[in-house]
Amino acid sequence: MSVAPTRTKWGYAKFGTGRLPAAAIAVPGGLILGAAGGWLSVLAGIGGSNPALGFWVFAACIAMPAAALVYVLVVDRNTLIGATERPDDSVESGWIDKAASGSFMDLILVLGAATTVLAFIPRELVVDLKLVLPAVVGLGFASFGIRYLVLRRKG
Structure with missing residues (x-):
């Protein structure tokens, strides 16, 4: 070597x-x-x-x-040429951290409310998890994306 x-x-x-x-x-x-x-x-x-x-x-x-x-x-x-010395100290990294933690809290809130509502739904109404789980992932993506764009806009 x-x-x-x-x-x-x-x-x-x-x-x-x-x-x-x-x-x-x-x-x-x-x-x-x-x-x-x-x-x-x-x-x-x-x-x-x-x-x-x-x-x-x-x-x-x-x-x-x-x-x-x-x-x-x-x-x-x-x-690597041009690599940032400490990428975790960048402004963008702070935006990502704040957006991720906020979207996690959004998911916890929505899933908690959905669980409460589903607990009171009669057994005759069946919820298909093949539709629910992608919706949860989509909600997470949307929440993170919106929060990141708002934080970036604020500067």
Whole structure:
């Protein structure tokens, strides 16, 4: 392992005292994960009537996102050009924290009220969770998004 410059465009991954380019780990890791996903598709029978084609299609579709995930997991932020020294101290990070905590409280309030109402609904009325749970997720997204936009607008 060679000693690398302090900061580069693509960054390095630290291993003990040495460093490797992060892409040198991410690309092979993504290819391995893509091949594993292709193999799982063949084992699960998702590949269709031509297992070899199914393997290659799944492997190709999974490889790039997997490589990006491996890169994000192994890169050392301190080796990237232009990376913020302390991203958690930014104004935007404060907005995200406030919006997330507020939307969590919104969800607790709405779910508590919904649970109370559902406790008094007769048994004949059935509520389908396949509709309720996505609505809860959508409510969380909407609450967070609105709160973040309001906080950003206030500055």
